[in-house]
Amino acid sequence: MDSLVNSLADRFGSRLITAPSARAQYAQSEGHHAHQTPSLVVQPATVEEVQLLVQRAAEDHWSIVAYGAGTSLEGNAATTHADSLCIDFSRMNRIIEVSAADLLCVVEPGVTREQLNEDIRATGLFFPVDPGANASLGGMISTRASGTTTVRYGSMRENILGLKMVTADGSLVLTGTRARKSASGYDLTHLFTGSEGTLGLIVEASLRLHGQPDKILAATWDFGSVEGAVDTVIATIQSGVPIARMELLDEAAIRACNRQSALRLPEKPMLFLEFHGSEASVADQLSLVRLFGEGNGGGQLQFATATEDRNTLWKARHQALWAAKNMVPGAVAWITDVCVPISQLSDAIIRAKTAIEASGLFAPILGHVGDGNFHIFFILRTDDTASWDKARIINEAVIDQALSVGGTCTGEHGIGLGKRLAMQREHGADSVATMRRIKDALDPTGLFNPGKIFLDRL
Missing domain, CATH: 3.30.43.10 (Uridine Diphospho-n-acetylenolpyruvylglucosamine Reductase, domain 2)
Known part of the structure; x- marks a missing residue:
């Protein structure tokens, strides 16, 4: 040393x-x-x-x-x-360039998503990927992050144009272009995106930007059951409504948010919604979603049009993790996620919720359900080994259910340490062996982020 x-x-x-x-x-x-x-x-x-x-x-x-x-x-x-x-x-947190004409920006990896959006606010543009936390953009690229707006704007995968990467021999590799598409060579940009820092270090990124919508309408909508809320989501997506945000919070999550943020929402399964577009298009989107929800047991649809009210609503959603932890003093959170085809979403969530209720655990379910992705927040005391064992059993069952219907063991958190075995089950031996060959070719000495993604590399 x-x-x-x-x-x-x-x-x-x-x-x-x-x-x-x-x-x-x-x-x-x-x-x-x-x-x-x-x-x-x-x-x-x-x-x-x-x-x-x-x-x-x-x-x-x-x-x-x-x-x-x-x-x-x-x-x-x-x-x-x-x-x-x-x-x-x-310290590498500079916004190097903003090209409003090309709807793109160039940033260093330490720039956070909130920093970027604050800086470009006056241009009439914004960067849409919103995982909740004020994460660094380099980290978001490394985990192929998504979040509340993915249903309309896509994940990091859809919003990245190119990278500068430092590889294992210290070389600087440039991937992608400023163009919106390319048929030139291997797609190195998306090979590095989601690689969790195991193939190289991101030192610069070119990202897509989007125009700020003319009108934004946010709303909360309570339902008599999780199934009714999820069926409304499914109908909305299958009908092609271009909704910007469609988040599910079950009654446990709402109870935690009410206590943390003083929202006074009905403690029922609830959808947090947001519509973007012109006045007319937002009205059309809302009328369709209202029709679906009313047929699935929707209760009171409450609107938040003022910027302050919208921010309060989404701040409460983003702080749901801390709100859940505060419900059990001295506890820690184990947050897991899966993603399933939209047609399988209702069954997957109902199965998970049934298992949680049978276990007696406090484990709110939340999700970016517009794209089939949901999360479980297991709130556990560190010394309660029985509860940790129950959580492990439920987590494995939720993953197995997702894989059985063609889903994935993680929609946005990545593999890291926690889901290496699940990744093997998902992809199979031949696919994982191909990933290993890529890793060995680009990082033959195992320099970058050892112990991640592959189970026996620890």
């Missing part, structure tokens, strides 16, 4: 973090997985500094873990090895 520290000290100064208490902050995340403290943390400010760090770590046989905002949920940025260098991208 002394050799690496000495070789970096002059260049990085106070950006070279060696104090145990400071390094310990990088052993934290919003997931429940155990973390080690990285041996060394460095905060680069330029692409050249990232290349230098990769070269020096490779020479000294250290592993590298990229760190953004620390919001990952499956141990995606956890340190797993001794002699580990954590690269904190928080």
Whole structure:
């Protein structure tokens, strides 16, 4: 360690973090997985500094873990090895370019989604991918993030045009173009997107932007049952209504949000909705959705048109995790997610909810159900081993059900440490072997983010 520290000290100064208490902050995340403290943390400010760090770590046989905002949920940025260098991208947070004419921007990986949208507000554009947390864009690309607006605007996969990547030998690889499509060569942009930092380090990204809608209408709608709410979602999507947000919160989630945010909503299964478009198109969308919901037991449809009211509503949704944790003092959260074909959504959620109720656990269900993705927040005391065992059984059953109907073990959280075995079940031996060959070709010494994605690489 002394050799690496000495070789970096002059260049990085106070950006070279060696104090145990400071390094310990990088052993934290919003997931429940155990973390080690990285041996060394460095905060680069330029692409050249990232290349230098990769070269020096490779020479000294250290592993590298990229760190953004620390919001990952499956141990995606956890340190797993001794002699580990954590690269904190928080100082690479420049918005390099905004091209309103081309509907794109170029950013460094430490830019957060809220920072980007605040900066471009005056242009009439916005970046739509909203996973809830104020995550770094580099981290969102690495996990192929999605969120509340995916049903209309797509995930990171649909909103990324190109990348600059530092690879295992310190080379700088450019992928993609500023054009909206290309038939040129291998699609390296989307190979690196979702690779969870195991193939290289993102140092720059070109992203799609979208025009701010003329009218935004948000609403909450309570239902007599989860099934009625989900059936309304299914009918909406199957009818092609271009709704911007369609979130489900079950009664446990609503109870937690009411306590946290003083919303005073009926403690019933509920849809949080948002419509984007012109005055006429929003009215047309609303009339169709109202028709579907009324036929499925919808109760009171309450609207929020003022910006302040909309922000209050979506802030409560984004803070649902902390609200759920506060319902059980001293507890931690295990957050899992799956994604299923829309036709299978109602059955998948009902099965999960039935299992949770039978177990006696407090585990709210929430979801970006407009694209078939839902989450379970298991709220567990650390010393309650029986409850952890119940949660593991339910989690495995939910994953198996999703896979049995052609779904996936994770819609947006990624594999990280927590879903390596599930990924093998999902893809099969031949597909996983192909992924391993890609990893070995691009990172033959296992430099980047060891222990992630592949079960026996820990």
